[in-house]
Amino acid sequence: MRSSTLKRFAPVLLGTAALILLILWVGGVFRTGRIAPGDAVAPPIQTVRGEAIAEARRVSIPQHQAAVGTVRARTATRIEAQVSARVQRVAVHSGQRVQAGDLLVELDDRELGARHEQARHALEAARQRRSQAMQRIEAAEATLRRAEAQYERIRRFLEVGAATSQQMEEAEAIFHEARAAREEALAARSQAEAEIEVAQRRLDEASVALGYARIAAPVDGQVVERLVEPGDLARPGTPLVTLQSEGALRLEALVPEGLIGRLSLGDEVVVEAGGRRLTGPVEEIVPAADPRARSFVVKAALPEGPGLFPGMFGRLEIPLDEREAVIVPRNAVRRVGQLEMVRTVEDGAVHSRLVTTGALLDGEVEILSGLSGGEEVILHGEAP
Numbered sequence: 001m002r003s004s005t006l007k008r009f010a011p012v013l014l015g016t017a018a019l020i021l022l023i024l025w026v027g028g029v030f031r032t033g034r035i036a037p038g039d040a041v042a043p044p045i046q047t048v049r050g051e052a053i054a055e056a057r058r059v060s061i062p063q064h065q066a067a068v069g070t071v072r073a074r075t076a077t078r079i080e081a082q083v084s085a086r087v088q089r090v091a092v093h094s095g096q097r098v099q100a101g102d103l104l105v106e107l108d109d110r111e112l113g114a115r116h117e118q119a120r121h122a123l124e125a126a127r128q129r130r131s132q133a134m135q136r137i138e139a140a141e142a143t144l145r146r147a148e149a150q151y152e153r154i155r156r157f158l159e160v161g162a163a164t165s166q167q168m169e170e171a172e173a174i175f176h177e178a179r180a181a182r183e184e185a186l187a188a189r190s191q192a193e194a195e196i197e198v199a200q201r202r203l204d205e206a207s208v209a210l211g212y213a214r215i216a217a218p219v220d221g222q223v224v225e226r227l228v229e230p231g232d233l234a235r236p237g238t239p240l241v242t243l244q245s246e247g248a249l250r251l252e253a254l255v256p257e258g259l260i261g262r263l264s265l266g267d268e269v270v271v272e273a274g275g276r277r278l279t280g281p282v283e284e285i286v287p288a289a290d291p292r293a294r295s296f297v298v299k300a301a302l303p304e305g306p307g308l309f310p311g312m313f314g315r316l317e318i319p320l321d322e323r324e325a326v327i328v329p330r331n332a333v334r335r336v337g338q339l340e341m342v343r344t345v346e347d348g349a350v351h352s353r354l355v356t357t358g359a360l361l362d363g364e365v366e367i368l369s370g371l372s373g374g375e376e377v378i379l380h381g382e383a384p
Contacts, residue, residue, distance in 0.1 A: 051378050053345060056328045058373030061361070063320040064270070067295075069253025071273050071302065071312040073244035077219065079104060081234035082212040083112065092241065094226050098217040105228065105240045109213035116206040123199035130192035133185055140182035147171075147178035221245045224310065244310060249302045250283060253316035254295040260285070262318055269300050273314035274307045325358070326367040332377040333357060333365060342371065343378040350378065 085107035092104050154171040157163035221243040228240050251271050255263065263269070267282045284299040300316055302308060333355065334341050344351050355370030371377075 051380070053376050054329050054332060054379055056326050056367065056371045056373050056375045056377055058324060058326050060322040061325045061327075061359075061366070062322050064317040065259060065320055066272075066315040067253040067255045067259070067298070067318055069251045069298075069314050069316055071249055071308060071310055071314050072252050073224075073310045074248035074250050074301070075219070075221075075245040076224070076310075077221065077243040077245075078239050079215060079218075079241045079243065080236075081107070081215075081238045081240055082236055083107070083209050084233070084235050085109070085112065085213060087228050087230050087232045087234050087240075089230055090226060090228060090241075092223045092226065094223055096223045097221070098223060098243070099220050100217055102217045103214060104217055104223075105215040105234075107213040107215070107234060109210055112206070112210045112213055116203070116210050119199065119203040119206040123196065123203050126192055126195035126199045130189060130196060133189035133192050136185035137182065137189060140178065140185045144175075144178040144182050147175040151175040215240060217243060219243065219245060249304075249308055249310065250280070251300050251302060251314045251316055253298050253300070253314070254290070254293060255298045255316070255318060257289050257294050257296065259318050260289075260296045260298075262320070263298055269319075270317040271300055271302060271314055272317070273302065274309075274312055276305070276307065278302055278305075326371050326373045327361060327364045328367055328371070328377050329379055330360070330363055330365045331379050334380065342367075343380075344371075345376040345378065 087105060088108045089106040090104075091102075091106065092098060098104070151171045151174070154163050154168050158165065158168045223241060224244050225242040227242070228234065228238070234240065251273060263282055263285065265282055265285060268279055269282060271278045271280060280301040280303060282298060283301050286297040286299075289296050298316060328342065332342050334343075340355050340357055341352050342355050344353055353370050356368040358366035358368045360366075
């Protein structure tokens with residue numbers, strides 16, 4: 001009975017024993033010289049004589065978050081037409097630098113010139129009518145004085161019986177007629193003066209419109225866009241040329257609403273644009289968020305320099321709270337295949353540790369794992 005029971009359970013016992021042995025073998029119980037999971041390599045004790053040693057330092061690293069934006073000109077001037085006319089000549093091209101007063105666009109001024117001449121002739125005619133009215137006033141006043149004197153003389157004669165009533169009536173009629181003629185001449189002068197005022201305004205308007213035919217640069221700058229060509233019809237409000245002030249650029253970035261409190265006017269911020277890292281002050285924070293993007297527009301001034309142009313992509317670095325990190329010199333880290341290792345000195349012995357690196361910081365590298373700070377690390381060769 002016992003023999004048959006052993007025969008029946010023998011395969012199960014043998015299989016169980018084999019499984020246990022396999023697990024122990026995989027776990028490294030029967031293998032020596034292997035590396036425990038915590039360390040990379042455990043070489044024999046070595047001396048560090050003649051080798052440079054540095055300390056793994058625990059430091060506070062400033063953090064930032066980038067807000068994307070666009071480089072724009074601080075002053076962009078869009079030159080528009082003020083009158084309706086055909087474009088006769090465009091004197092500039094994109095990229096050209098101009099000075100204030102330089103000709104940009106010239107419009108066909110023949111119709112404008114004709115209107116100016118008409119207004120000038122109308123003004124001259126109104127002035128002539130005023131001159132004629134003044135002459136009439138002088139003549140009417142002279143006639144009125146004679147008629148008034150005659151009227152007074154006849155009235156005195158009539159009182160002493162030396163004149164008849166008919167003579168008095170005739171003198172009175174002449175007097176009233178002369179006075180009416182003077183009033184008419186005065187009214188003509190007033191009308192002529194009103195016509196002169198209207199004609200002068202029209203002439204001024206025509207002069208201004210004629211001046212709009214030659215469009216000059218209002219400021220020193222650079223031509224960004226040439227928007228019309230000869231033969232095009234320019235109307236009031238039609239953009240002709242776009243100018244930008246030279247050397248006056250800034251980055252307009254969209255800052256999330258959760259970070260806008262970390263920026264203030266005048267803060268010096270770091271900007272990446274055109275492959276360069278620049279610093280400049282915050283010039284403007286638009287005090288209203290975009291309800292779609294939930295972000296604010298922040299404008300930071302950029303220093304003058306080559307390689308920056310409006311429309312380029314840029315980043316604005318928003319400062320965040322500092323964080324603790326362990327850093328070592330870059331040449332303390334060796335790369336073996338896909339592994340990164342450092343050699344440390346502990347109690348006079350050299351150990352190799354697997355590490356994970358992070359950000360590069362001016363010749364040093366952040367250690368994300370493998371070191372806790374304070375360890376002595378061995379430097380070697382060039383940085384990886």
